[in-house]
Amino acid sequence: MLNSEHANFPRASFVRRVGAIIYDSLLAVAVYMFAGGIGFGVFFALQSTGLIAMNGFEHTSDLLNNTPLYHGLYQLWLALCVCSFYAIFWSRGGQTLGMRAWRLKVQHPNGQNLSFITACARVVWSLLGIGNLWILINDDKLALQDMITRSEVVVLSVEANQMRNWHGA
Numbered sequence: 001m002l003n004s005e006h007a008n009f010p011r012a013s014f015v016r017r018v019g020a021i022i023y024d025s026l027l028a029v030a031v032y033m034f035a036g037g038i039g040f041g042v043f044f045a046l047q048s049t050g051l052i053a054m055n056g057f058e059h060t061s062d063l064l065n066n067t068p069l070y071h072g073l074y075q076l077w078l079a080l081c082v083c084s085f086y087a088i089f090w091s092r093g094g095q096t097l098g099m100r101a102w103r104l105k106v107q108h109p110n111g112q113n114l115s116f117i118t119a120c121a122r123v124v125w126s127l128l129g130i131g132n133l134w135i136l137i138n139d140d141k142l143a144l145q146d147m148i149t150r151s152e153v154v155v156l157s158v159e160a161n162q163m164r165n166w167h168g169a
Contacts, residue, residue: 006094007111009154011141012104017132017153023098028082035081039074040064087119099153103161106153114151122149 040061046052047060052070057063064070089096091114094105106122107113114122122145125131131144138147146152 006105006107006154006156006160007109009105009156009160012102012153012155013141014132014135016102016104016155017135017143020096020098020102020104021129021132023101024086024096025098027097028085031082031085032078035078039077043070043074083120083123086123087116090114090119090122091116100161103156103158104153105156105161106151108151114149118149118151121145122151125149 043052043064044060047054047063052063054060054063055067057066064074086096089099090106094107094113099105106119125145125148127144134144134147135141142152
């Protein structure tokens, strides 16, 4: 959805972005732990029912951590869950909870929300947050992920940040 009112807000500084990253890292850890519990529970259930053999390991966690295929799939599951956390928030309303606390919103320069695919690309190109360092040498306050996905992070007014149901509001 397009909201041209949000096209006029100033771009966020490096410091504001780092503040939101710190808040969101706590949420990302919570998502990681929750996804880990679900993933391990599913793995344990598959192992308990005999669909996955123990292969000489005494504990299910040893089997999961020491079998490259299982460990790789488990780590992929965790990464997808954490990346989805960001992509869903960015595509649904442009804000994670940390961004909302710092009054930041990610959007296209015309105020349009990101699509889910663009939000996923943004997650990848952020390089675990390292892409934000580009702001320090870019006069336009654009990070690497901003330039590649043609998006920007803006600082909202207090009033704009108070709005509920961000679905294009």
